[in-house]
Amino acid sequence: MVDLSVNFAGIKSPNPFWLASAPPTDKAYNVERAFRAGWGGAVWKTLGEDPPIVNTASRYGAISYKGLRVAGFNNIELITDRPLQVNLDEIKAVKARWPDRALVVSLMVPCTEDSWKNILRQVEATNCDGVELNFGCPHGMSERGMGAAVGQVPEYVEMVTRWCKQHTRMPVIVKLTPNVTSILGPARAAVKGGADAVSLINTVNSIVSINLDAMAPEPMVDGKGTHGGYCGPAVKPMALFMASEIARDPECKNIPVSAIGGIETWRDAAEFVAVGAGTVQVCTAAMHYGFKIVDDMIDGMERWMEQARYDRVADYRGRAVKNITDWQYLNLNFKTIAAIDQDMCIKCGLCHVVCEDTSHQAVASLRNNGRRYEVIEAECVGCNLCMHVCPVEGCITMKRVDTGAKPLNWTQHPNNPMRKEAAE
Amino acid sequence: MAADNRDKRADDAPDIASGRLDAARYRAHFGDLHPVLAREQALVEANRCYFCYDAPCIEACPTGIDIPGFIKKIATDNVVGAGMRILEENIFGGACARVCPTEILCERACVRTAQEGDPIQIGRLQRYATDPILDAPKHPFARAAASGKKIAVVGGGPAGLSCAHRLARLGHDVTVFEARERLGGLNEYGVAEYKVPGHFARHEVDFILGIGGIAAKTGHALGKEISLAQLRRDYDAVFLGMGLAGVRALECEGEGLAGVANAVDYIAQLRGAADFGALPVGRRIVVIGGGNTAIDIAVQTKRLGAEEVTLVYRRGADDMGATEHEQEFAQVNGVKIRHWAKPAHLFAGNGHVVAAQFEYTKLDGGKLVGTGEKFSVAADMVFKAIGQSFIAGPLGADALELENGRIKIDANFLTSVPGVWAGGDCVARGQDLTVEAVEHGKRAAMAIDAALRR
Numbered sequence: 001m002v003d004l005s006v007n008f009a010g011i012k013s014p015n016p017f018w019l020a021s022a023p024p025t026d027k028a029y030n031v032e033r034a035f036r037a038g039w040g041g042a043v044w045k046t047l048g049e050d051p052p053i054v055n056t057a058s059r060y061g062a063i064s065y066k067g068l069r070v071a072g073f074n075n076i077e078l079i080t081d082r083p084l085q086v087n088l089d090e091i092k093a094v095k096a097r098w099p100d101r102a103l104v105v106s107l108m109v110p111c112t113e114d115s116w117k118n119i120l121r122q123v124e125a126t127n128c129d130g131v132e133l134n135f136g137c138p139h140g141m142s143e144r145g146m147g148a149a150v151g152q153v154p155e156y157v158e159m160v161t162r163w164c165k166q167h168t169r170m171p172v173i174v175k176l177t178p179n180v181t182s183i184l185g186p187a188r189a190a191v192k193g194g195a196d197a198v199s200l201i202n203t204v205n206s207i208v209s210i211n212l213d214a215m216a217p218e219p220m221v222d223g224k225g226t227h228g229g230y231c232g233p234a235v236k237p238m239a240l241f242m243a244s245e246i247a248r249d250p251e252c253k254n255i256p257v258s259a260i261g262g263i264e265t266w267r268d269a270a271e272f273v274a275v276g277a278g279t280v281q282v283c284t285a286a287m288h289y290g291f292k293i294v295d296d297m298i299d300g301m302e303r304w305m306e307q308a309r310y311d312r313v314a315d316y317r318g319r320a321v322k323n324i325t326d327w328q329y330l331n332l333n334f335k336t337i338a339a340i341d342q343d344m345c346i347k348c349g350l351c352h353v354v355c356e357d358t359s360h361q362a363v364a365s366l367r368n369n370g371r372r373y374e375v376i377e378a379e380c381v382g383c384n385l386c387m388h389v390c391p392v393e394g395c396i397t398m399k400r401v402d403t404g405a406k407p408l409n410w411t412q413h414p415n416n417p418m419r420k421e422a423a424e
Numbered sequence: 425m426a427a428d429n430r431d432k433r434a435d436d437a438p439d440i441a442s443g444r445l446d447a448a449r450y451r452a453h454f455g456d457l458h459p460v461l462a463r464e465q466a467l468v469e470a471n472r473c474y475f476c477y478d479a480p481c482i483e484a485c486p487t488g489i490d491i492p493g494f495i496k497k498i499a500t501d502n503v504v505g506a507g508m509r510i511l512e513e514n515i516f517g518g519a520c521a522r523v524c525p526t527e528i529l530c531e532r533a534c535v536r537t538a539q540e541g542d543p544i545q546i547g548r549l550q551r552y553a554t555d556p557i558l559d560a561p562k563h564p565f566a567r568a569a570a571s572g573k574k575i576a577v578v579g580g581g582p583a584g585l586s587c588a589h590r591l592a593r594l595g596h597d598v599t600v601f602e603a604r605e606r607l608g609g610l611n612e613y614g615v616a617e618y619k620v621p622g623h624f625a626r627h628e629v630d631f632i633l634g635i636g637g638i639a640a641k642t643g644h645a646l647g648k649e650i651s652l653a654q655l656r657r658d659y660d661a662v663f664l665g666m667g668l669a670g671v672r673a674l675e676c677e678g679e680g681l682a683g684v685a686n687a688v689d690y691i692a693q694l695r696g697a698a699d700f701g702a703l704p705v706g707r708r709i710v711v712i713g714g715g716n717t718a719i720d721i722a723v724q725t726k727r728l729g730a731e732e733v734t735l736v737y738r739r740g741a742d743d744m745g746a747t748e749h750e751q752e753f754a755q756v757n758g759v760k761i762r763h764w765a766k767p768a769h770l771f772a773g774n775g776h777v778v779a780a781q782f783e784y785t786k787l788d789g790g791k792l793v794g795t796g797e798k799f800s801v802a803a804d805m806v807f808k809a810i811g812q813s814f815i816a817g818p819l820g821a822d823a824l825e826l827e828n829g830r831i832k833i834d835a836n837f838l839t840s841v842p843g844v845w846a847g848g849d850c851v852a853r854g855q856d857l858t859v860e861a862v863e864h865g866k867r868a869a870m871a872i873d874a875a876l877r878r
């Protein structure tokens with residue numbers, strides 16, 4: 001029997017699907033709708049000190065890709081714009097009504113110990129399950145020395161994390177910004193500061209588009225714009241990479257990871273679990289479709305786990321990590337070449353033109369009795385570009401070629417002047 | 425309705441009446457069959473295009489439009505660029521977007537047809553891209569420096585006007601001689617109303633003439649007001665784009681009765697009508713033929729309010745000139761299609777047709793023969809739509825060589841008479857389609873240009 005329940009850094013949740021700290025978790029009304037829909041947990045929209053911040057109109061930009069709406073999403077919204085006490089009262093009430101759900105509260109206050117000590121005391125009184133430190137917001141708040149301004153300096157990350165661990169009994173999750181050259185800097189700092197878990201990624205610095213009539217970025221606020229934070233399906237690959245970096249890093253000591261970034265389906269979620277995530281958090285997908293998407297996330301993951309024979313999420317958590325390696329360890333004697341299934345081919349010719357124009361001239365365009373595209377096996381380097389551009393799923397596949405040669409990686413390769421081992 | 429009781433019916437007056445429907449119905453029945461796509465729809469459709477290499481659709485378009493090229497431009501909101509890509513190859517891109525049987529041309533070749541039976545809607549995207557250019561106040565093509573050459577074009581249909589426009593672009597001065605009172609050819613007088621509703625054909629003719637350098641002489645028929653000998657003398661070159669002026673006869677008894685008409689004549693009347701409600705139409709219609717003209721008369725009389733429309737074709741569905749899509753369209757419109765029967769006799773009552781009798785047919789060693797067995801269909805009107813033919817008479821003494829009853833041309837659209845080129849339906853080449861006529865006109869213009877500059 002599949003059991004989706006998880007214990008994440010001491011926080012129990014009926015499933016690994018949480019809503020990320022964002023508009024969907026800004027109020028009791030939203031969070032309770034989410035819990036009714038089946039979400040396992042929610043990270044409350046980030047709280048700050050009073051007086052509350054003020055937001056702009058508009059707040060969002062989005063990328064439509066070939067008719068697909070919201071392939072990427074960007075916002076210039078700040079933290080909650082409601083008074084602290086209103087939020088605290090609602091959090092307490094919601095937790096009381098939904099004791100089985102994970103309710104984590106996101107926080108962002110100025111970089112002084114007293115500020116953090118003070119708000120932690122108030123939040124603890126709500127009986128929520130944990131706190132998440134927002135060191136990631138890349139716009140607005142960072143101009144005021146908070147959010148990403150903290151997250152980009154590992155020393156600050158470590159310092160604030162340590163304060164929080166000192167001043168609360170609650171689990172502390174540190175939310176990381178991707179706007180750094182290496183995620184390991186702030187991640188290791190969080191570990192050193194004693195964090196119980198990290199969550200990532202927050203949004204990526206971005207300008208989604210320039211309105212060419214107004215000559216200003218979108219979204220526009222009275223004719224001007226500012227950079228925002230990018231998220232949604234477009235950022236998933238970056239998030240997946242960063243999560244895997246932390247999972248592979250010995251100094252991060254297997255710290256629990258709550259993965260965020262472009263997650264929309266059970267499959268996205270399962271991929272993050274495979275690189276070590278204990279829970280996943282969702283924002284854009286919920287803002288695009290509403291809370292009902294969790295239904296298939298739960299159902300789909302259960303069915304997939306059942307056929308893959310995993311009983312619990314922990315059974316496959318981190319299973320892909322050992323297969324993520326450095327480029328230098330990849331087997332350079334492994335060969336594949338493209339194979340075109342002529343019966344499936346619809347003669348669009350894309351495989352030919354992309355290989356001809358941008359790669360290795362390894363797909364011939366023939367014209368006898370109609371069009372025919374054939375791989376020139378001697379020229380094919382197995383890059384697999386043609387497979388990706390082919391619009392017919394499964395028409396072009398990469399076939400393994402047995403070279404008879406033993407595995408050989410770059411550290412062993414004769415072309416590598418720094419090779420460690422002699423090639424045989 | 426079988427007319428075994430035709431003796432009784434013979435005394436009845438035929439039921440032919442106008443105003444069978446209310447005004448809203450006529451508007452709906454003869455309005456745009458496929459309205460222009462909204463921007464959102466066009467973007468989604470354009471983005472379905474794979475931007476094929478050596479795209480099969482380009483080859484399937486008789487005018488060779490760079491289809492993936494124009495569709496990509498739609499996808500980037502470069503709509504005018506897209507429209508120009510089309511019009512560069514096909515100045516009737518607007519008409520073709522509406523009338524081309526795309527299901528046997530570009531859209532059949534679309535790789536998505538092979539993939540999933542659901543091609544890119546090329547025709548509709550073509551309309552989306554060309555409408556704004558046709559509606560713009562300024563003609564988009566410039567003329568080359570004046571060549572000083574004068575060319576006569578006979579026939580103001582797609583072939584003639586395509587030729588005239590290209591010649592004007594190339595710097596020549598053109599005079600178009602048209603027998604009818606309006607230019608446009610079958611776009612104006614023949615194609616089904618709901619494909620080119622309102623005055624689209626006239627709008628497009630005005631757009632084409634907008635380039636300048638094209639003088640139109642309507643009411644000038646070759647063989648009457650003008651002669652080929654005269655044109656050859658007065659002009660540097662002549663292009664013939666006269667279409668098919670003749671209509672094939674049924675060659676069965678009763679063909680001359682009142683109530684028996686050529687489909688193309690009735691359609692011309694319908695296309696010129698200011699008020700569809702004023703057009704008299706029979707309650708029971710019989711259409712004889714299997715091409716697009718047969719489909720068009722059948723559907724349009726049904727849409728005028730005829731109660732029963734029966735289309736009778738002498739062979740099977742696969743042999744019909746009308747595409748499968750057109751046949752389906754007729755059936756959806758309530759037209760009953762009967763196959764394997766040929767007209768035997770048209771019966772009269774008071775000098776007016778009252779019924780059509782058919783003889784069943786079958787193939788006998790590849791030859792179509794009557795079986796001797798017959799049936800009758802009651803009819804207030806019978807339409808003949810068994811094909812048009814070329815009438816060579818107006819060409820006069822200059823007698824051009826013909827081939828299969830139409831004008832014979834060489835690879836460059838030159839006839840057997842020096843200085844005379846021809847294209848469109850009147851020549852022995854290609855299918856009788858608007859897009860084909862446009863291509864003929866264009867290529868003949870380029871050949872004329874090359875010959876005059878030699």
Ligand SMILES: Cc1cc2nc3c(=O)[nH]c(=O)nc-3n(C[C@H](O)[C@H](O)[C@H](O)COP(=O)(O)OP(=O)(O)OC[C@H]3O[C@@H](n4cnc5c(N)ncnc54)[C@H](O)[C@@H]3O)c2cc1C
Binds near residue numbers: 611645668855
């Ligand atoms: C009822 C009907 C429906 C059709 N529907 C479609 C359709 O949906 N899609 C499609 O692609 N094709 C359709 N066609 C075919 C298409 O209309 C023709 O292939 C196309 O119009 C041919 O163009 P053209 O210029 O050669 O001839 P036409 O369009 O026939 O033009 C010839 C012109 O020459 C003029 N002319 C004739 N004799 C003389 C003379 N002696 N002197 C001066 N002028 C003369 C005529 O008045 C006419 O204006 C249809 C045809 C018919 C009959």
Ligand SMILES: Cc1cc2nc3c(=O)[nH]c(=O)nc-3n(C[C@H](O)[C@H](O)[C@H](O)COP(=O)(O)O)c2cc1C
């Ligand atoms: C297959 C591939 C190989 C690339 N190799 C290099 C490289 O060797 N050096 C480099 O500076 N950029 C390289 N790039 C990055 C491109 O130059 C470019 O910066 C990047 O693809 C982003 O542009 P685009 O997404 O608009 O194509 C490579 C990109 C691809 C897709």
Ligand code: SF4
Binds near residue numbers: 484531546859
């Ligand atoms: S002209 Fe006709 S055949 Fe050619 S692309 Fe346009 S719709 Fe298709």
